[in-house]
Amino acid sequence: MAKISIDDMAGFCKKKGFIFPNSEIYGGMAGFFDYGHLGSELKKNIKDSWWKYHVQDREDVIGIDGTIITHPKVWVASGHVESFLDIMLECTKCGEKIRADTFIEEKLKIAADGIKADAINSLIDDNNLVCPKCSSDFKKAEDFNLMFEIQVGPKKDSESMAYLRPETAQLMFTDFKLVYDSARAKLPFGIAQMGRAFRNEISPRNFLFRCREFEQMEIEYFIHPDKVQECPYIKEMLDYEFLVYSASMQDNKKPAGMMKLKDALKNKIIKTKWHAYWLSVEHKWFCDLGVNPKNLRIRQHLKEEKSHYALDTWDLEYNFPFGWKELQGMANRTDFDLRQHIKHSKKDLSIFDQETNKKVIPYVVAEPSLGVDRSFLVFMFDAYTTRKDEKGNEVVVLKLNPKIAPVKVGVFPLVNKLEEKAREVFDLLKKEFTCIFDRSGSIGRRYARADESGIPYCVTIDFDTLNDKQVTIRDRDTAKQKRVKIEELIGELKKLI
Numbered sequence: 001m002a003k004i005s006i007d008d009m010a011g012f013c014k015k016k017g018f019i020f021p022n023s024e025i026y027g028g029m030a031g032f033f034d035y036g037h038l039g040s041e042l043k044k045n046i047k048d049s050w051w052k053y054h055v056q057d058r059e060d061v062i063g064i065d066g067t068i069i070t071h072p073k074v075w076v077a078s079g080h081v082e083s084f085l086d087i088m089l090e091c092t093k094c095g096e097k098i099r100a101d102t103f104i105e106e107k108l109k110i111a112a113d114g115i116k117a118d119a120i121n122s123l124i125d126d127n128n129l130v131c132p133k134c135s136s137d138f139k140k141a142e143d144f145n146l147m148f149e150i151q152v153g154p155k156k157d158s159e160s161m162a163y164l165r166p167e168t169a170q171l172m173f174t175d176f177k178l179v180y181d182s183a184r185a186k187l188p189f190g191i192a193q194m195g196r197a198f199r200n201e202i203s204p205r206n207f208l209f210r211c212r213e214f215e216q217m218e219i220e221y222f223i224h225p226d227k228v229q230e231c232p233y234i235k236e237m238l239d240y241e242f243l244v245y246s247a248s249m250q251d252n253k254k255p256a257g258m259m260k261l262k263d264a265l266k267n268k269i270i271k272t273k274w275h276a277y278w279l280s281v282e283h284k285w286f287c288d289l290g291v292n293p294k295n296l297r298i299r300q301h302l303k304e305e306k307s308h309y310a311l312d313t314w315d316l317e318y319n320f321p322f323g324w325k326e327l328q329g330m331a332n333r334t335d336f337d338l339r340q341h342i343k344h345s346k347k348d349l350s351i352f353d354q355e356t357n358k359k360v361i362p363y364v365v366a367e368p369s370l371g372v373d374r375s376f377l378v379f380m381f382d383a384y385t386t387r388k389d390e391k392g393n394e395v396v397v398l399k400l401n402p403k404i405a406p407v408k409v410g411v412f413p414l415v416n417k418l419e420e421k422a423r424e425v426f427d428l429l430k431k432e433f434t435c436i437f438d439r440s441g442s443i444g445r446r447y448a449r450a451d452e453s454g455i456p457y458c459v460t461i462d463f464d465t466l467n468d469k470q471v472t473i474r475d476r477d478t479a480k481q482k483r484v485k486i487e488e489l490i491g492e493l494k495k496l497i
């Protein structure tokens with residue numbers, strides 16, 4: 001479990017320049033956040049790492065970058081216009097509007113995801129639930145579509161109406177044939193995309209966890225519909241171990257348990273090899289970047305939670321200070337989306353299978369769908385630690401993995417007289433790494449500031465440097481120091497980072 005509350009994390013992020021509330025000088029906008037000087041670098045590093053691991057380092061995943069606004073029929077075909085809904089409760093007196101399922105979960109301590117409006121109304125009546133703001137009664141619960149509507153072009157009529165995309169995913173289906181042909185793809189393969197998504201959340205809350213504007217990193221992984229168990233990569237991951245919380249464990253009130261992938265498959269807890277493979281790959285990406293595996297688990301959706309199109313869905317969850325919550329969704333979407341787009345566009349999106357000489361509509365066996373902002377929060381929570389300084393005060397050490405740390409190296413002259421030499425070292429290093437130069441305050445204060453910003457290595461120039469041409473490298477996590485020749489500094493830091 002994370003060591004600080006979500007509100008304290010929001011305060012820390014604001015103070016250090018990671019995240020600011022959007023348009024704060026005008027009172028702010030709920031659900032919108034700006035990334036500051038450290039936050040924008042960390043976010044970029046997270047996205048770059050994701051793209052490298054999922055697209056550039058793989059032969060079988062192809063990247064695209066589509067638009068935020070697209071033909072409105074895309075969202076009719078995908079089902080979003082009809083069913084991308086949350087249920088809303090509105091107070092009869094003060095007009096307060098709240099999201100019904102989270103309200104019910106908090107008040108009655110029951111799972112309410114996917115619950116319908118009628119059931120919500122009965123629970124409200126049976127338990128005499130009232131508006132949390134003014135204690136008046138609610139109107140009948142009603143559906144609320146989360147898509148932002150916009151007008152495209154100068155006319156303001158129904159024909160110019162469009163939507164800001166609520167997910168990046170659909171363009172991987174609408175562009176499927178173009179990607180398949182132009183990239184000369186062969187099944188199995190994935191299409192990946194990252195970018196902004198917008199949801200008019202009824203009650204945005206928990207800082208970056210639920211925003212109205214956020215970013216996603218998604219893959220649609222297409223396979224031959226008859227080859228759901230033929231995953232050529234599964235061998236690499238069979239001994240991978242993670243915390244598993246299946247639907248049956250949840251139904252039988254059993255705790256989640258550590259399990260190897262091969263056992264989850266043998267015991268049919270995860271149904272397909274492909275789904276199992278992608279779950280482990282996604283879990284591993286977080287662990288490789290320093291997240292403690294004890295804070296991650298994979299949880300299967302219960303029957304009532306599953307979307308209408310999904311054959312099986314698992315979430316990668318993180319142990320946030322407000323409980324285990326979804327970090328990444330991973331649905332087996334079958335051929336639902338391609339079939340929907342075939343039906344609505346009347347275009348042939350099937351491909352020719354040379355083995356059987358037949359046309360096939362590929363299956364999406366897994367859709368790893370991850371929020372950038374939620375990932376950012378996870379890396380921040382997992383890195384957040386404290387230590388006592390020499391005066392006994394508690395100071396923060398943000399132990400971000402060097403690969404994603406926003407600044408890799410801090411360069412400090414021990415005293416201001418040494419600034420010229422220190423600047424020489426800084427100029428040398430900044431060609432290779434994101435660096436900062438800090439000359440103000442005692443060296444202890446500067447180390448503390450660097451620790452709070454997650455800078456993994458600090459390089460200090462002292463009087464001996466002028467003679468022996470060596471500097472001191474200090475490690476953020478151990479506070480250990482070592483002397484290194486300036487001519488070997490870049491190589492040494494590259495090894496460490």
Ligand code: GAP
Nearest residue numbers: 167169209210211214327328329369370371374
């Ligand atoms: N294409 C499937 C899809 O969009 P989702 O479970 O609705 O699935 C995927 O969203 C991920 O996007 C979530 O696991 C979460 O990380 C992120 N996400 C969704 N809504 C969000 C919100 N309002 N604020 C921040 N991140 C969000």
